[in-house]
Amino acid sequence: xxxxxxxxxxxxxxxxxxxxxxxxxxxxxxxxxxxxxxxxxxxxxxxxxxxxxxxxxxxxxxxxxxxxxxxxxxxxxxxxxxxxxxxxxxxxxxxxxxxxxxxxxxxxxxxxxxxxxxxxxxxxxxxxxxxxxxxxxxxxxxxxxxxxxxxxxxxxxxxxxxxxxxxxxxxxxxxxxxxxxxxxxxxxxxxxxxxxxxxxxxxxxxxxxxxxxxxxxxxxxxxxxxxxxxxxxxxxxxxxxxxxxxxxx
Amino acid sequence: xxxxxxxxxxxxxxxxxxxxxxxxxxxxxxxxxxxxxxxxxxxxxxxxxxxxxxxxxxxxxxxxxxxxxxxxxxxxxxxxxxxxxxxxxxxxxxxxxxxxxxxxxxxxxxxxxxxxxxxxxxxxxxxxxxxxxxxxxxxxxxxxxxxxxxxxxxxxxxxxxxxxxxxxxxxxxxxxxxxxxxxxxxxxxxxxxxxxxxxxxxxxxxxxxxxxxxxxxxxxxxxxxxxxxxxxxxxxxxxxxxxxxxxxxxxxxxxxxxxxxxxxxxxxxxxxxxxxxxxxxxxxxxxxxxxxxxxxxxxxxxxxxxxxxxxxxxxxx
Numbered sequence: 001x002x003x004x005x006x007x008x009x010x011x012x013x014x015x016x017x018x019x020x021x022x023x024x025x026x027x028x029x030x031x032x033x034x035x036x037x038x039x040x041x042x043x044x045x046x047x048x049x050x051x052x053x054x055x056x057x058x059x060x061x062x063x064x065x066x067x068x069x070x071x072x073x074x075x076x077x078x079x080x081x082x083x084x085x086x087x088x089x090x091x092x093x094x095x096x097x098x099x100x101x102x103x104x105x106x107x108x109x110x111x112x113x114x115x116x117x118x119x120x121x122x123x124x125x126x127x128x129x130x131x132x133x134x135x136x137x138x139x140x141x142x143x144x145x146x147x148x149x150x151x152x153x154x155x156x157x158x159x160x161x162x163x164x165x166x167x168x169x170x171x172x173x174x175x176x177x178x179x180x181x182x183x184x185x186x187x188x189x190x191x192x193x194x195x196x197x198x199x200x201x202x203x204x205x206x207x208x209x210x211x212x213x214x215x216x217x218x219x220x221x222x223x224x225x226x227x228x229x230x231x232x233x234x235x236x237x238x239x240x241x242x243x244x245x246x247x248x249x
Numbered sequence: 250x251x252x253x254x255x256x257x258x259x260x261x262x263x264x265x266x267x268x269x270x271x272x273x274x275x276x277x278x279x280x281x282x283x284x285x286x287x288x289x290x291x292x293x294x295x296x297x298x299x300x301x302x303x304x305x306x307x308x309x310x311x312x313x314x315x316x317x318x319x320x321x322x323x324x325x326x327x328x329x330x331x332x333x334x335x336x337x338x339x340x341x342x343x344x345x346x347x348x349x350x351x352x353x354x355x356x357x358x359x360x361x362x363x364x365x366x367x368x369x370x371x372x373x374x375x376x377x378x379x380x381x382x383x384x385x386x387x388x389x390x391x392x393x394x395x396x397x398x399x400x401x402x403x404x405x406x407x408x409x410x411x412x413x414x415x416x417x418x419x420x421x422x423x424x425x426x427x428x429x430x431x432x433x434x435x436x437x438x439x440x441x442x443x444x445x446x447x448x449x450x451x452x453x454x455x456x457x458x459x460x461x462x463x464x465x466x467x468x469x470x471x472x473x474x475x476x477x478x479x480x481x482x483x484x485x486x487x488x489x490x491x492x493x494x495x496x497x498x499x500x501x502x503x504x505x506x507x508x509x510x511x512x513x514x515x516x517x518x519x520x521x522x523x524x525x526x527x528x529x530x531x532x533x534x535x536x537x538x539x540x541x542x543x544x545x546x547x548x549x550x551x552x553x554x555x556x557x558x559x560x561x562x563x564x565x566x
Contacts, residue, residue, distance in 0.1 A: 094349070095352065120493075121376065123377070126352070129346065132320075158488075161433075163488075179487060214357065218385065220381050220384070222382070229541055235553040246523045248522070
């Protein structure tokens with residue numbers, strides 16, 4: 001089985017987000033960038049499938065500028081065999097991302113595609129679902145458990161009400177929840193080894209797809225700030241305030 | 250033009266997220282159609298036609314639609330699209346799972362998780378877990394959007410008399426089969442929809458101590474929530490998680506007990522009208538956004554609150 005993992009480079013989840021002063025977007029210059037957290041779960045799952053002998057080749061793909069090589073090297077340090085960077089100067093919307101991935105998938109012919117359920121920058125939560133529709137492959141979103149046996153795929157999905165269990169088959173597109181696994185840290189020797197693993201670069205303009213934005217960002221603003229209220233001295237005061245001041249109980 | 254709302258339901262009742270989404274649709278058109286895809290949904294269709302804002306209820310009733318497999322429902326929706334300027338679904342795991350698939354079939358870009366509608370083509374949505382708010386505009390032939398339920402009021406469920414139209418099921422070859430659903434049963438209100446939410450964090454120390462929270466929740470007719478730390482520590486199931494990686498809630502009263510207030514938790518609850526924080530650590534960041542803070546040991550404070558509430562009830566009755 002061949003597994004393809006899609007990886008996005010995003011502002012690290014620990015960084016305090018700053019809106020640009022001209023309201024054109026969020027500051028991404030000179031801030032720490034990392035692998036999108038649920039994409040790390042996708043990488044980890046692919047590496048586990050290889051360790052279990054279920055996958056014989058695992059590859060990662062990212063779309064972005066040259067700097068996105070970082071996240072691909074990280075994925076290879078975690079155990080991915082080789083990577084593909086689709087070079088694009090512009091930020092792509094989920095539909096264009098899915099179309100780009102489809103072209104790579106048509107060429108690489110993986111049996112399983114894994115990715116995070118959502119990127120923590122634009123929070124769209126769309127790419128896996130769109131890709132699955134474009135490929136006409138089964139879709140499994142927000143998975144927190146995966147078992148593959150004799151070409152059968154058993155997944156558990158995190159849904160609002162609890163957990164949904166589905167059975168499907170390969171090839172499939174699965175999007176990963178943070179609960180799927182605990183991503184490993186790349187060890188120093190593996191980071192060194194990853195520098196020698198193959199990283200192919202493809203210019204997005206050679207793929208012949210429409211990557212133009214369909215959605216225009218008019219402005220980006222800071223969310224309204226919530227002010228701290230008061231400290232109450234004891235439970236009695238708290239209950240009185242809730243009853244007679246806030247009138248919520 | 251008309252707006253189509255895709256209903257979230259359990260084949261018997263509409264989920265309240267559907268009512269919030271209908272309110273969002275009202276800002277776009279007076280001609281709102283509600284699409285219900287499900288199995289044995291005759292009764293559901295009857296009850297839905299009384300929603301005042303809905304002009305037409307469109308039903309597709311088929312046993313294969315019982316479990317909302319998106320590979321089956323998405324072509325039925327895309328097939329109706331040419332009649333509409335906008336298609337809306339709640340931004341729940343139901344809508345997130347389904348609507349992007351429809352957008353792929355229609356070759357349009359969906360706008361996810363809108364929290365406001367400026368005009369027919371301009372929408373407001375949070376990005377970076379709500380740490381920034383983006384105003385976006387589009388000129389696509391049709392606008393697909395998921396709607397954050399807590400950002401729109403629930404619409405009235407009575408007073409209307411919509412027409413009902415049955416459409417035929419379009420079968421698709423689907424390789425996915427439903428196995429089971431593990432749903433935690435509770436008599437308490439739904440977390441995403443409750444007037445009061447009582448949430449516990451790592452300060453609760455173990456799952457047995459969550460019983461304290463359940464007692465308080467029952468006194469207030471509240472839903473129970475939890476921080477990611479409490480969920481990851483195994484105190485309570487993930488379906489109770491409030492935050493960036495869990496549920497977004499915006500109740501009238503949110504009581505955070507033993508929760509420090511990590512950014513990822515605040516992202517899920519800071520839209521609540523009144524926030525109470527109970528934590529023995531006076532430095533906990535949750536106090537920076539709480540309307541009422543109580544620096545106290547929760548194991549003393551919670552039983553005392555329950556006692557005070559009982560006293561209040563006695564005085565009133």
